[in-house]
Every structure is written in structure tokens, then in C-alpha cells.
Amino acid sequence: MATYLAYYQSPAAADVRGSGVFEFESDARANSKDNLRDARMKMLETFGKDAASWTIGKVERKTASSEPLDGQLTLDFRPEKKRRRKRTKEYW
Numbered sequence: 001m002a003t004y005l006a007y008y009q010s011p012a013a014a015d016v017r018g019s020g021v022f023e024f025e026s027d028a029r030a031n032s033k034d035n036l037r038d039a040r041m042k043m044l045e046t047f048g049k050d051a052a053s054w055t056i057g058k059v060e061r062k063t064a065s066s067e068p069l070d071g072q073l074t075l076d077f078r079p080e081k082k083r084r085r086k087r088t089k090e091y092w
Contacts, residue, residue, distance in 0.1 A: 001025040003062040006039040010054045018054070022046060023062060031059050 004026055009019040024042035028034035039059055043051050 001027055004030060004035065004039065004059050005062050006043065006056050007058045008043055008051070008054050008056050010051075018047075030061055035059055 026038040
């Protein structure tokens with residue numbers, strides 16, 4: 001069995017909004033019907049009935065360099081970078 005990463009997203013009108021990544025194991029090839037079915041079953045087992053309306057956007061094989069996932073979403077509290085505007089030519 002190979003380990004895969006599945007990226008999921010909830011619809012905009014859902015009561016419980018969420019998006020993220022979870023790990024699952026499957027014998028099927030990535031993005032095949034059987035693989036997506038295995039991902040959907042694992043998502044429903046993990047998140048329960050709230051995940052019934054969620055969609056799986058992408059499935060990819062987990063590499064050795066990817067860090068382990070625990071189902072938690074990560075927040076980025078870094079300040080935004082100040083963007084520079086492109087200089088405009090002024091004509092006299």
C-alpha cells in the first residue's frame with residue numbers, strides 16, 4: 001500500500017467551513033476512481049458527517065521529504081510584505 005495526500009475543501013455555504021490535507025493509504029493509482037473513493041471514505045471516517053458535502057480537489061503521492069500531518073490547519077501570523085509599486089513615467 002502507498003501513502004497519499006488528499007486536499008479537500010468545503011463549499012462556501014457550508015455550516016462547517018474547512019480546507020486542508022489528510023493522509024490515507026490505498027492500493028490504487030493516484031487520482032484513479034478507486035483512489036478517490038478510498039480518500040473519500042477516509043475523509044468521512046476522520047471528519048464525520050460534516051464532511052459529506054466536502055470535495056477532494058487533488059490527490060498526490062506522499063514523498064519522504066513531506067512532513068507528517070496531524071489534521072491541524074496552520075495559521076500564518078507573519079506581517080504582510082509591503083509591496084512596491086511600479087514607477088510610472090511622467091510626461092511634461
